[in-house]
Structure formats: C-alpha cells, structure tokens
Amino acid sequence: MYGNAYIDPKKANSSLVEGENPEKLAEFEARILRGEKIEPKDWMPAMYRKQLVRMIEQHAHSEIIGSLPEGTWITRAPGFRRKLALMAKVQDEVGHAQLLYNAAETLGKSREDMINDLISGKSKYSNVFNYPAKTWADSAVIAWLIDAGAIVNQLANSRGSYGPYCRALERICAEESFHLKYGHDNVVFLATGTSKQREMVQDALTRWWPPIMHFFGPSDKDSIHSETLMRWKVKMASNDDMRQQFLNMYVPKIWDLGLTLPDPNLKKNEETGKWDYTEPDWEEFKRVINGGGPCNAERLAVRRTAEENGQWVRKALLKETETYVTPLS
C-alpha cells in the first residue's frame, strides 16, 4: 500500500536535464519512447535517478510504516481466520518493502542509508499512516480503501520505465488483490451487520475520508516537472487523474452499502464525467507530512526501536570479510 511520492513544489525551479549529455539523453529518451525498460547499469539522467530513488524509497517506507496501524489490530482481530488474514496481509506489506528497497538499491542508495533517512525523519512516507487505527473498523477501511488507492497508483507505476521497479510492482499488485478483497469483505461484514457494527464502520469511514482524499497528493498538473517526468515514465498519471479514478471506482461501492461520506459536495458531474468534491485541506496535509500528525512520533519511534533491538544480532552475524555489491535487479 502506498501514496504518491511527495515532490516539494517549491523546489521545482531548475530544469531536470541541466548539464546532461544531449546525445546520451536523446538515446535514453528514444529507448523509453520505444517502450523499452531502463535497467540498473544503463546511462540515465541524474534527475531520473534521483526522482526514482526518492519515489521508490518513499514507497518502501510506506509499506513498512503502513503495516504499523494495521498491525495494531492483529492481537485483537475478531476470530481466528481474520487474525490469520491480517497477519498475512501485514507480512505481505513488509515483504513489499523488501522488494522496493532492493529496487531502490539498484539505483545506488544503500539500504542502511534509506533506513537512516527514515528514522531520522529526512525521508517521507505516505501521510495516511500518521493517523491512528482507532477501532477494528479502521483496519477494515484501511485494508479496503487505502489498498484500493495504492493499487490505482501502483498499477499506473508498473507501466513505468524503470525495470526493477516495474518487476517489484507486478508482484506487489498481484499480492494486493487479496488485501483489497479481504478489506472489502471486512467492511461489508460490518456494514451489513448490527446497528452497532454499522455505526462503527461509518465512524471509521468518516474519520478516514480526509486522509484518503489526501492520499494521491496535491494537484500537480501545473508542476513544471510533470511533463518531463511523464515523458521519462517516472510519473504515469497526474495526482488528480488518479484521485478521479479512485473516486469513480469506489464512491459508488461505498454508497451502495448505504454508508455516507463527509463531503456534501461529492458527486459525479454528469457534464464533465468527473467527480466534484470539496478541495482537501492541503495545509493539514503539509502539517502532518512535516511531523505534526497524531502518530508521526510513534511511528518513527517504533521503527527506530526495531532497528535498535535487532542491532546486536546483526552485529554478531556480520563477518569481517563481507563486502557489498548492489543487487542485480
């Protein structure tokens, strides 16, 4: 599961191709235009590498951190089967992080550096995971709708140009289809249950709707980098387009269950075929992404403690003769 990589709009000044060898750049762009993938040791523009590292790394961190709010409910999942399913889902998410860290490593950033940047707060991860999963219904809403959003994003990115990222995403998307069905099943179970269960799932949905609307990030169609990043197939769809696709697929399914969403302006515009909605609160988004959310401190502290607690084991296992080379793909 994942949200879109957050690119600071203030840093969007200089050209992405400044100083690049024009001949190599043309060759590189022609390869992408032909639909061929870029592989790790190929020549690539510095900004292509940088954007991809940032994007894949953020994606990996999101998988790891995203497993924390869901993991909260493993010990209290109602019934053995749901407990098994939730453990499997959380294990999948952590596995997805491993796949993604590997893909980012092929671009030259070590796993140690990525983990260091996560725990120090330098690297970002999907903003939604800075909110708490208050009840069992929250875990159901996350598994259904956050994973649904992630699939929209990941399916788009799996058609991108960087081979290792595409390969990781193919496996991830295949595994996430279970997450989506599992989440939908849990939401439907509550929504078709007792009045107390309905109330619980409605409450969770109401709380999660603003973060879900933030999920794809602020509108970036006017970003001066978007055109280049799309030509390079680093970015495959605008944030607004992905948000529209998500709304189109899932709002009818939510309404179909008789549940409501806390936005009086949310409706499909029959003229444009697009969804109208109240503009999400992007100040809140920025505040939370920069550390001001309800769970930022906890998420990072838990992650840091996990690294600390495992360190003596790793130290004991490390052989002095060991050397590192970047993984093949």
Next chain:
Amino acid sequence: MKIVSLDPRVNRSSINETEESVVLKKLDQFQTYEVFAQTKRGVHHIHVGSVHAANKKIAVLFAKEQYARRGECVNIWVVKTSDVATTEYEDSDIFDTLDEKTHRNPESYKVLDRIKKYKERTSK
C-alpha cells in the same frame, strides 16, 4: 516521555519518544543474495529478486519467506550477488551476429536432394 499507543504491543515495549537516533553503519543490512525459484518440478528456476542475509542458510530462509508465501514454489537457489558474472548492456554488440544464419536452420540442409541426385547418377 514514553510513547502511549493504541497498540498494546507498543505500550508493552515501553519506548521513549525522544531518543537519539541509531545510525546504521555500512553492511548493517549485510550483502545480497540473488534468488532463483522453481514454480514446479520440470521447469527452470527463474530469477525472482534478491534478499539481504548474513549467510547462505539465512538467505534461503528469507528467500522462502519473501518469494514463496503463496505456495507457488517447490525449490529455491540462492547465490551471492558478488559471485555472479554478467554481461553489460552497453556491450550489447557482443550479441551482434550475421544477418544470414541459414547454417543454423535445419531446412537449409537438403540431404534428400543430394541422395536423389547420387542415385540418379549411379543408376545409369
């Protein structure tokens, strides 16, 4: 200040909120092994990705957890990434070859024609 969480596991861990961050040193996460998995007997093992591990045994264990969670695997090989020799994409001209390759084509060998001609010649 201790972290107070909705997650009982976090509370039991008694985690301090503001503690100096650990810094992972080089190779803290070990080297990588490339993983090859076979989906059923009779087919080739195929490269599926890599894992970080301290040794071969742990690499096999991690590979199983990472690439065989759904029972679609009957056998796994791992090999240290540093032990793999590869060609380079930039040297892809090493795969360039002749345009005309009829000598590799079974249909280009006309044995029966030759036998027929021989028989015609010797039966006279």
